[in-house]
Amino acid sequence: MIRIEKLNQKYGGTQILWDLDLNIEKGSCTCIMGRNGAGKTTLLKCLMGLLPASSGQILFDGKPIQQVAAQQRAKIGIGYVPQGRDIFPLLTVEENLQIGLPARRDGLRKIPERVFELFPVLKEMLQRRGGDLSGGQQQQLAIARALVIDPKVLILDEPNEGIQPNIVRQIGDVVTQLNQEDGLTVILVEQKLGFARRVGREFRLMQKGAVMAADKMSNLNDELIRQYLAV
């Protein structure tokens, strides 16, 4: 579904991604892991078109997408939940959710009921301002907003940062449901090993801007953890 080949990215003169290769199969749930500064967020931003790549290829469903503008990538089915959530604090929950509707490929202009099945709290809070929600509720809203576009792939950047444990569990359950019941392909940048193991079915380990190891989550052993994740 997503194939990245020899991707290079630079911030000014500093190269962050180095000939990065990544392959994501349809229906998979993949955790991208690595120490701080390994380039995980930079990779997602390149995938979303929020940062230009200096060279390399990004294929989505077999087609190169580098020329597709960031705002068009939602329309081709890439749902993105950025680090820090980025919901609109002055808009209501309902307005935050409606923003994604024009990007739907099927023309539906109503928030799908599935979103409220997954996040019932949002239904109760439709008229509240986004900025008045708790951090955990804002994260749920950010995920719901990405789902409103009916994505083919859902990309989440550290969805559990600064969120209380019971909401982290709920978010994990929702991601698992989306992947296993709805067949949605999921890519998750995650630092917390426990969450990654519970939710991810595959892993990719990054170091210095490249993917160093890729396998099923059940094969994430102590040696790999020591080499690529331990601080």
Ligand SMILES: Nc1ncnc2c1ncn2[C@@H]1O[C@H](COP(=O)(O)OP(=O)(O)OP(=O)(O)O)[C@@H](O)[C@H]1O
């Ligand atoms: N806007 C920027 N300008 C210059 N350098 C940047 C910028 N954003 C990130 N970097 C650098 O790029 C490198 C990779 O950062 P990135 O955020 O992609 O890493 P990460 O693996 O997501 O780390 P973290 O887990 O800390 O979010 C880091 O060295 C960082 O300092």
